[in-house]
Amino acid sequence: MVKLTSASPRQTGEIAAFIGRRVNRGDILCLQGDLGTGKTAFVQGLAKGMGIEDYVTSPTFTILNEYHGPIPLYHFDVYRLSHADELFDIGYEEYFYGDGVVVVEWPERIAELLPEERLWIRINYGSRQNTRVFHIEGWGKRYKELEEAIRKCWC
Ligand SMILES: Nc1ncnc2c1ncn2[C@@H]1O[C@H](COP(=O)(O)OP(=O)(O)OP(=O)(O)O)[C@@H](O)[C@H]1O
Numbered sequence: 001m002v003k004l005t006s007a008s009p010r011q012t013g014e015i016a017a018f019i020g021r022r023v024n025r026g027d028i029l030c031l032q033g034d035l036g037t038g039k040t041a042f043v044q045g046l047a048k049g050m051g052i053e054d055y056v057t058s059p060t061f062t063i064l065n066e067y068h069g070p071i072p073l074y075h076f077d078v079y080r081l082s083h084a085d086e087l088f089d090i091g092y093e094e095y096f097y098g099d100g101v102v103v104v105e106w107p108e109r110i111a112e113l114l115p116e117e118r119l120w121i122r123i124n125y126g127s128r129q130n131t132r133v134f135h136i137e138g139w140g141k142r143y144k145e146l147e148e149a150i151r152k153c154w155c
């Protein structure tokens with residue numbers, strides 16, 4: 001597990017863009033963190049790193065936002081799902097096992113539907129204003145490599 005501290009939204013964006021430059025089709029990134037910790041801010045940086053120019057918003061009333069770039073980005077925010085099963089209605093498998101990168105806010109709410117192999121990113125509030133603490137852990141070979149790349153560059 002890698003532990004990083006971000007001192008500003010800008011730095012969160014830089015960490016996320018670093019990951020965005022290294023993702024592959026089919027990758028799944030889980031973003032766990034309380035309200036306002038910066039999950040959506042992270043997705044904005046991720047999209048930038050992936051070469052996506054669309055503006056990334058908080059998918060407040062939509063469960064899924066799609067962004068188009070060299071690789072599509074599927075941004076799920078499952079906060080408002082009352083049951084994980086509701087994901088079947090939007091055909092989530094096509095996205096999770098498809099040709100794009102998937103990023104999920106509130107992944108713990110759909111734990112049973114998540115593939116075992118994924119990058120897990122937990123964001124906590126830091127002790128000083130505007131700081132955030134990231135714990136990043138890769139599950140499976142591909143994601144361990146990503147974790148290592150992050151460790152080499154940021155630790
Ligand atoms: N170091 C930091 N990293 C990220 N965001 C930060 C940081 N410091 C302050 N912020 C602020 O925290 C807020 C994060 O909002 P954001 O919508 O990204 O959170 P979220 O985790 O997606 O929330 P929600 O659970 O409501 O979806 C923004 O207003 C951002 O400017």
Ligand SMILES: [Mg+2]
Nearest residue numbers: 039040058105
């Ligand atoms: Mg959000």
